[in-house]
Amino acid sequence: MILDVLVYLAVFAVSLIMAAIFQKIHNTAKTRYLSAGVVKLNTFTYCINGCLSVFPVIAMFGLRYGIGTDYFNYEQIYNAVHGTSICDYWSLHNQNFSYFYIEPGYYALNKIFPSFRWLLWGTGILLFTLLLIAIKDYSKQINFAFALFIYLSTQYIYALNGMRFAIAIVLILIGYKFLIQNRTKTFVLMVLLASLFHQTALFCLAMVFLKRYKYKGVDGIRNIVLIAMILSFPLLCKFLLEILSHISLFERYFDTFQYSASMTMTISWTWVLHVISVLLPLIILCGKEIFDAENTDILFRICVMEVPLRMLGLFNTWYTRFARYSQIALVIFVPLVLSKIQNKQKKAILYLYYIAWFVFYFAYYAIVNDQGDSLPYVWIFS
Numbered sequence: 001m002i003l004d005v006l007v008y009l010a011v012f013a014v015s016l017i018m019a020a021i022f023q024k025i026h027n028t029a030k031t032r033y034l035s036a037g038v039v040k041l042n043t044f045t046y047c048i049n050g051c052l053s054v055f056p057v058i059a060m061f062g063l064r065y066g067i068g069t070d071y072f073n074y075e076q077i078y079n080a081v082h083g084t085s086i087c088d089y090w091s092l093h094n095q096n097f098s099y100f101y102i103e104p105g106y107y108a109l110n111k112i113f114p115s116f117r118w119l120l121w122g123t124g125i126l127l128f129t130l131l132l133i134a135i136k137d138y139s140k141q142i143n144f145a146f147a148l149f150i151y152l153s154t155q156y157i158y159a160l161n162g163m164r165f166a167i168a169i170v171l172i173l174i175g176y177k178f179l180i181q182n183r184t185k186t187f188v189l190m191v192l193l194a195s196l197f198h199q200t201a202l203f204c205l206a207m208v209f210l211k212r213y214k215y216k217g218v219d220g221i222r223n224i225v226l227i228a229m230i231l232s233f234p235l236l237c238k239f240l241l242e243i244l245s246h247i248s249l250f251e252r253y254f255d256t257f258q259y260s261a262s263m264t265m266t267i268s269w270t271w272v273l274h275v276i277s278v279l280l281p282l283i284i285l286c287g288k289e290i291f292d293a294e295n296t297d298i299l300f301r302i303c304v305m306e307v308p309l310r311m312l313g314l315f316n317t318w319y320t321r322f323a324r325y326s327q328i329a330l331v332i333f334v335p336l337v338l339s340k341i342q343n344k345q346k347k348a349i350l351y352l353y354y355i356a357w358f359v360f361y362f363a364y365y366a367i368v369n370d371q372g373d374s375l376p377y378v379w380i381f382s
Contacts, residue, residue, distance in 0.1 A: 004376040005366050008060075009359070012152050015056045020145040022053035027139075043136065050132040051125060057152065061124030061160065062117070063379040068161040071373075077102060078119055081110040105196030106164045117380070123163045130170040135332070137177055142335035146351070151331045153358040157366060157374050158324070165321070168198035173328045175204070176302065179211055180295045203322050210301045275306045277357060278330060285346060286337050296340070299333040302326050 026046065051058065066072070081102070109126075113119040135147050159166035175190030187208065194201035279300075309323035334354060341347040366374060 002363075005363050007377050008156075008362070008366065008374075011056045011060050012149070012156075015054045015152070016145045016149055018053040018056070019050075019148050022050060023139070023144040025049070026144075043133065046136055047129050047132050051128055054128050054148065057156065058121070058124040058128055060377070061127075062121035063381075064120070064160065065378050065380045065382065067374055067378060069373045070161055074119075074163060075116050078110050078116045081107060103164065103196050103199060105167075105193075106198075109197075123167070127159060127163075127166055127170060130167070130174060131331075134170060134173040134177070138332055138336060141339045142332065143339070146338075146354075147331050147335045149355070150334060150358060151328075153362040154327060154330065155324075157362070160374055162198075164198045165200070165324070168194040168201040169324055169328045171197070172201060172204050172325050173331065176207075176299065176329060176332070179207060180298050182211070184208055184211070200321055201325070204325050207302060207305075207325075210305070211298060274361060275303075275310060275327075278334065278354075279303060281350065281353060282334070282337050285350065286341060296333065296337055299329050299336065302329040303333050 026049070064071075068074075109123065110119060113122050131148075131151060135142070135144060138147075155166065155169065171190055171194035175187045175194070178184075178187040178190060188205065191201055191204045194204070303326055306323045306326035309326060310320055312320065312322070338347055338350055338354075341350070
């Protein structure tokens, strides 16, 4: 089992080395272009070169066979989509895979590619292209390889399992930039775009309210209010989620993702422990770096929301899906905070801590929980 995990880690390592080389080349080119009077690098060129640097993980995504709990369900959906006309779109969710609601964006994606294998490759390329776009605006400040490392260790296994959800999550990550910039309408449009791939993205409309809470500095009253909100949020949301469970658009999820109480409680509290292990060192050692800049401040609030959302998993593990929209912000938040630290020794210690933690995180959930039926890795040539 450990050897199976090492296969993933080895491919990740190759991609991270290539990503580090890509960032070095990109930064050198940016400096050269700026000196020549070119203000902005071409996004298309950036994404093409970036995708080449992460080709190993894209190839792993495209060459797999049977990896992911829903792999064969997605194959069944693809065959059903190509066996019907566009006029039959609304009838597809009444077939055997009825717990899937085929969103328009994912339906269109299936229609584009000539085979299911091409769909896997296309989804992998789209996913990492969107990730590159999300990271690009922070490329001057953050370490691209480190941001990619966080994404691979926390999201990659889930991307293998839930392709629709993975696309929606990365689109939301792009949208957070607009939230930080006070471009609320653009953020709402990004949420609506993400909902074309997974309807749960509509939950992120609530993130707009995080932006409205203004304060300066770190004071005791704010912390008390914040803690009270976090602890009470699951109880307040339970009532709303009970309502959602009786709405036809969502009830298929509540019926499908029911687990035993003991499993639900174990999963939820281990997730909460993970969030605390990531955020607490930064709160203790980097409070100034977090709260003195609006971009890190907003991202911090989004990340903190993962705690109450994970606690909602005590009622049903499906609720923790919402938490992934908060968790994805770690890809930008952690590297951004670390980039602001002036003390080299403190920065080095935190980098080592997070590398060790995220490797442990990936190995634990891959081995202990075997999330997404990802082990052992099987490719199409086996």
